[in-house]
Amino acid sequence: MDLVTELRNLLTDEQVTANPTVLENHSRDESYHAPSLPDVVVFPKDKEDVRKVLQFANDHGIPVVPFGLGTSLEGHVIPYKGGISLDFQMMNRILEVRPDDMLVRVQPGVTRTQVNNELKKFGLFFSVDPGADATLGGMAATNASGTTAVRYGVMRDQVRDLEVVLADGRVIRTGGLAAKSSSGYHLTGLFVGSEGTLGVFTELTLRVYGIPEAILAARAVFPTVKNAVDAAVAIRSTGIPVARVELVDARSIRQVNSHSKTHYPEMPTLFLEFHGNEDGLKRDVASARELAMDQGCLAFEFETDSKARSQLWEARHNLAYAFIHGFPGKKQMVTDVCVPLTELPGAVEYARELLNDAGMEGGVLGHVGDGNFHVIMMVNPGDRADLHRAESLNEKIVEYAISRGGTCTGEHGVGVGKAKYQRREHGDALAVMHSFKQVLDPKGILNPGKIFSVE
Amino acid sequence: MDLVTELRNLLTDEQVTANPTVLENHSRDESYHAPSLPDVVVFPKDKEDVRKVLQFANDHGIPVVPFGLGTSLEGHVIPYKGGISLDFQMMNRILEVRPDDMLVRVQPGVTRTQVNNELKKFGLFFSVDPGADATLGGMAATNASGTTAVRYGVMRDQVRDLEVVLADGRVIRTGGLAAKSSSGYHLTGLFVGSEGTLGVFTELTLRVYGIPEAILAARAVFPTVKNAVDAAVAIRSTGIPVARVELVDARSIRQVNSHSKTHYPEMPTLFLEFHGNEDGLKRDVASARELAMDQGCLAFEFETDSKARSQLWEARHNLAYAFIHGFPGKKQMVTDVCVPLTELPGAVEYARELLNDAGMEGGVLGHVGDGNFHVIMMVNPGDRADLHRAESLNEKIVEYAISRGGTCTGEHGVGVGKAKYQRREHGDALAVMHSFKQVLDPKGILNPGKIFSVE
Structure with missing residues (x-):
């Protein structure tokens, strides 16, 4: 059987390729994990395409690995057992913004930046910011989070509903549009973070937030990492609703200085952000400053203007880049x-x-x-x-x-990188997880080798 | 086989009873659903007792229905197929408060009031308030929420970890102590809201919050229900972090007036609460008042003092009582x-x-x-x-x-009351839920007849 021909018969010619460069692009992610080529890359246009591909793959026992933009960090999208890399770049439409319901409905290939550009028109924003401009489907698959989780929660907290194609081609919706529900088992939370091992997402309904009236950014320099972390813990414990609180250690600041020709004090630094109304923020930042000073803070600066905020956070923003380009x-x-x-x-x-x-x-x-x-x-x-x-x-x-x-x-x-720790971390709960995997994907075609070391 | 004798052999005499009054107390909840007697009531003292009872029940195909305080509203705790009512009143210890981790570890029989009395000593509180002084185990089983969900989330958002005994006697932990995790499937979210049909909780680790610096309560009267609801939606959409926003309609206010001999305007009323620092709250309440006025609000009062706040909310607090005692x-x-x-x-x-x-x-x-x-x-x-x-x-x-x-x-x-709507609401996802139920409880001993109409 020629996989490309068979799949082209199911979809269209231009949606299926075994072009070596394309295969190569789907053989790796942004991590150190060894690459591995898929046999074929497929670009579905809609749910029906995904359903056809999965049914075909399930019938023939062919592995399927969903692929967003390949920004994963633990080898999630690497097809170690070959098969089909299912690339969502043609499913990248924002389907509906419901501003007064504070919801947005998207296809899985939409990126974080793309959705935020659209939401801005409504005075709204999508809160999860993992750094990379990942696809929302990928972010849901890994339960991504990032700098704003401390205030707005992780990806799982934002997903209100998923359309999922199961291994056997069944299509389900896991949730609904209501802000809360006690109806049936919480499948949404289970599919978020399942890393393509339980089903393939074809649509996501996500919670969004009103852009806050005011935003204040702050930077605080400490003599030791312990001081900085203790200050962060203290700020958190008092219930000040900090929106971001990031630690960067001295070595990393040095990397940024060397890369960007800047002169930040090469000491442990906290980068903070507060969202709210202006009066409330003034009080919050005053309280945070006091708690930082209790931990020996050497310099505490803050800014509200958008450009000044960006500058204040520059060292944090340039960090990953400084390391990647430094080596x-x-x-x-x-x-x-x-x-x-x-x-x-x-x-x-x-x-x-x-x-x-x-x-x-x-x-x-x-x-x-x-x-x-x-x-x-x-x-x-x-x-x-x-x-x-x-x-x-x-x-x-x-x-x-x-x-x-x-x-x-x-x-x-x-992905593959942390699979070996699953038994140690989850004990007998790992067997329960695996039993769910077996129920939904008895042939093990969905992203095989991920999460579970031994299938 | 004499069930009482067999169970007494497993545990102790005083932990097992078929006393008619006790059976009667475990035959109903707070709803209109018809009562049904269990065959026996068992009071476990620890995880090991629960494990023994479940293993025994599973071996003999005997139904087991976990029971907290019986405040459920859809017949959850009613043993329609007889068997064992597993009452957690002897497992009511607060095991550990971790104030700086903002966590508390409890047994399932601990009530909401009980945990808050303890947390108060640390300047903390548990946010979920369903009205009734339910047990935390029961609240997790039904994914309870209540007035504060709009700010702090529902029960599922608070549960960090569960110790669960499965039908076959296996004991698992579903989560951990970290504030976030992308490790493995999110079993915690699945067990929360599973209503005793997937396993029995023997320990819960819950997220708690710092008591806010300041609390402000408000009451706003509107000409129509639509005005009141539109005002609530508007306040929500602008991102003002309201902690509670409750609607009470004119008929309900009349019920309270007649029951409590009060003279509240018999019109649709919003009861609001804001948490934060004093300066921020002033701004928040001013913005909320403005949005309410845009919706024709006839009177907007607010208070910060604890006693005055309580009085302002009196009609809301007395509502259920006014109806129950009025009929x-x-x-x-x-x-x-x-x-x-x-x-x-x-x-x-x-x-x-x-x-x-x-x-x-x-x-x-x-x-x-x-x-x-x-x-x-x-x-x-x-x-x-x-x-x-x-x-x-x-x-x-x-x-x-x-x-x-x-x-x-x-x-x-x-429970039983909403089982008939599950297929309509969840479509094919219901079959996925049921397949998980079958994997974990193949004999169907765990709270049979709940959630799924046909097992």
Whole structure:
């Protein structure tokens, strides 16, 4: 059987390709994980196309890997067992904005920036910001979050409804348009974060928010990482509704300075943002400043004007870029643990010690209001010793987090990189997860090898 | 086999009873649904007791119905197929408060008031307030919410981790202590709202919040229900972080006046609450007042002092009581639809018309910031015509909601009362839900007859 011909018969010629460059583009993501080619790339135009492809794949036991823009960080979109890479770039329409219901309905290939450009016209915005301009389908598949989760929640909190095509071609809707429901099992929450292993999303209805009356950004420099994290925890505990609170360590600031020719103090820095009305923000920032000062804060600046805010946050925005461009030819390995807030100072210090002990270059940054932080390590995937050193450090940080009630991944997802920690983290619950997978995908065609180490 | 003897052999004598009064107390909830006796009531002391009972019940195909305080409104705790009522009154300990992690770990029999009394010592509070002083286990089982959901979310948003005993006696943990996670399938969200049909909770870890610096309550009177609802929608859309926004219709205010000898204007009234810092609240309430005035608001009062706030909200607080005591001998049937915000004015008007057309006594009230509202009807469960009339009205309101993207139950849950709407609301997703039920409870011992009409 010729897979390309068969699929072209199902869809149209231009929707199916085995062009080597296209296959190559669908063989990797933004991480250090080894690439692997799909047999064919398919571009569905609608739900019906997805249904046809899945039914065909299920009948013939062919793996299907949904693909958005390939910005995943744990190998989620890499087709390690070949088969079909299902690319959603032709399903990128914003279907409906319901401004007074504070909802938007989109196809899975719509990106975060695209939806925000549209929402702006209505005075609304979509809150989840993982950094990369990922597709909303991909963000839902990995339960992405990012800098604003501390205030607005993660991707799972925004998804009101999903249209999902199951492995056998059945199409279901998981939710509805109501703001809350106690009707039946919460399938929406289960499919969000399922990484393409339970079904394929063909439509998403997402919660959006009114653009706040006023936004205030702040930057606070501390003598130690512990001071910075303690300040973040203190601000969080008092209930000040901070919208973002990001930690960048001294090494990372140095990377930015060297890359952007800037002169920021090379010390642990918190980047904060507050949303609200002007009067309330003044009080919030005054309270936050006081709590920062209690932790030995050396400089506390804030701005409300949009351009000045951007400048104040510049070092945070340029961070990933500064690392990627500072180490040409290398790929990033990024840890992603999330721990209870009280465990955060210890976990961050432990990570920094591990980096120093291993003599490794790397930055520590994080969404510290949630207890989620990243160690960015630049590795040479071709150098086994380098890779092994970084993986061993990753493993130690994960072990530390899990042993303190935390998780191996706060927002990047499991993919292949964190599959080995699932049993340790979830215990017997992993068997329950796997039983659901088996019910919905008995032939194991949906993104095989992801989440579960052994299928 | 003598069930009582067998169970006493497993546990202790005083933990197992078939005393008629105790059976009777476990045969009903707070709704109009017909009572049905369990064969035996069991009081587990710990997880191990629950495990033993479930394993025994599973081996012998005996139904098990978890029981908190019996405040459910759709017959959830009624053992229609007999068997074991598993009462959690002996598992009512607050196990741990982690103030800086903003978490509390409890046994399922702990009540909402009990946990708040403890949390107050730490300057914290648990946000979900369904009115009744229900157990937290029961609230998680039904995904309860109430007046504060508009700001803090529903029960599902608060549950960080569950310890669950499965039908076969396996014990799993569904989550962890981290504020967010993308690790594995989100079982926590699935078990919350599963109404005892997938497993039995033996421990809950819940998110808590800092008591806000300042609280402001307001009451606004409107000429029509539509004006009141439109004002609520407008306040919500502008992003003012209102903590509660409750509608009470004119008929309900009249009921309160007659019951409490008060003199509130008998007109549609919004009860609001704002949480934040004092400066921010002043601005928020000024903006809310302006939006209310745009909708023809006739009187807008607000208070910050705790006692004055309580008085301002008195009519809302006394509402259910006023109805229950105003119709001695009757039971309440309460509709619970939730619709998209833009559909709310129409839905509330439709419900009021139905009540008037049927010549029925009943109040309309609701958590209108979420699109969730209730029609309280006092019915005589012995009078079939009365019951039928109320059920037919309930059905029409549900049909209206579902046809507009809403849900048959925003917060009360399915139980037996809403089971007949599940297929209509969820379509083929219902089969997916049922397949998960079959995987985890193949013998159907867990709260049989609830959620799914046909097992």
